Amino acid sequence: MTAARGGEAGVTAERGGEAGKSAARVGVFGLLGSGNLGNDGSLEAVLRYLRAAHPEAVVDALCGGPEAVTSRYGIPATRLHWYRGEYRTASRAGAVAAKGLGKLVDPFRTAAWVRRHDVVIVPGMGVLEATLPLRWWGFPYSLFLLCASGRLLGTRIALVGVGAAPIGNRPTRTLVRWSARLAAYRSYRDAPSREAMRAMGVDTARDEVYPDLAFSLPAPSAPSGQGGTVCVGVMAFHGGNDDRARAEEIHRRYLEQTIRFVRALAADGRAVRLLSGDGVDAPVVAAILDAVDSPLVTAAEPASLADLMKEMAAADTVVATRYHNLICALKTGTPTLALTYAAKSEALMAGMGLGEYCHPAREVDADRLLEQFRALEQRSAELRRTLPVRTLDAARRLEDQFTALTAALFPSAGHAHATREAS
Structure with a gap:
């Protein structure tokens, strides 16, 4: 064996x-x-x-x-x-x-x-x-x-x-x-x-x-997010199979608005940890680091879902695009906001009681995303009690x-x- x-x-x-x-x-x-x-x-x-x-x-x-x-x-x-x-x-x-x-x-x-x-x-x-x-x-x-x-x-x-x-x-x-x-x-x-x-x-x-x-x-033993860090899970997103004609436009907007969002968090003094879920996401991470020149913005190099969960367990909040980034965040009981591109993400978030915290990945609006993010953080204590119950049931x-x-x-x-x- x-x-x-x-x-x-x-x-x-x-x-x-x-x-x-x-x-x-x-x-x-x-x-x-x-x-x-x-x-x-x-x-x-x-x-x-x-x-x-x-x-x-x-x-x-x-x-x-x-x-x-x-x-x-x-x-x-x-x-x-x-x-x-x-x-x-x-x-x-x-x-x-x-x-x-x-x-x-x-x-x-x-x-x-x-x-x-x-x-x-x-x-x-x-x-x-x-x-x-x-x-x-x-x-x-x-x-x-x-x-x-x-x-x-x-x-x-x-x-x-x-x-x-x-x-x-x-x-x-x-x-x-x-x-x-x-x-x-x-x-x-x-x-x-x-x-x-x-x-x-x-x-x-x-x-x-x-x-x-x-x-x-298995997930980390207990969430410990107390340091104000926000994990932002990014993606080399170009839309779906039916969006090929608009792929570059969709990607450009996704990247520009994500940069605006990360820059705003850093301006508020929040530490931001960039995460990916696939090797093809590396250029997006690099572009954000180049555009947001701040020591508060760093990037991880996860090699597994376990690595992702360790990062997310230490965060106050997660904002993510990839489906399994969302699952990792939810597994750790961390309040999560989803940039959704398919019904699977919306169904996942709704099933976890987070249906109102979905934002369209094809039409990211940094200002609206910040509003949703702040509303999510106001419910942080409540969600840290309810999410573990839902994930245990899953x-x-x-x-x-x-x-x-x-x-x-x-x-x-x-x-x-x-x-x-x-x-």
């Missing part, structure tokens, strides 16, 4: 002896290890579940960043795409040809990987949405290959706690719809996600809604998610568990 960092998320990586012959072969799939902390947090949550409920399982990954996944979580990992430059813009003829060849090779690679497993889990993530820019021939195509391979080869594909949203682009919508239909198990991280899939023609009558998987991760509901997952994907294990409980 190879131990993950900290010894917390590791699961059996190699088969051996008689026990290995009966161990379930479990794959995890997605844009994991590619720099997005939210995606990796979802993976960590599922690995923790497998380690606790199915320690005998033999686990590996097909993912975007196999080296990072193996290094951090101690499981074997294979590159998601044959072509290494899949997510880089292909401008030269050779790159275009290689990317096209990869689309022909990947179905065979994906099927060969799926065949080796009893179960494949897609852990959380917004895999059924297009709230950020993407092309149908990118991840939607990869997800369809996974689900189609599972159906053809008899491997159970589970979309666990995933996000979904209405999709305007027809090819993307078609691939997403068929991916969902071909999966053996589906659950969603919020009610709007289930409704979006129902509206796309997927039968969701048996699909359940649970909190986001990241709510099952964590408990995720125990039901994992119980349902065992029953659906590991029926013999679920039966054995029930028998032990009855004896």
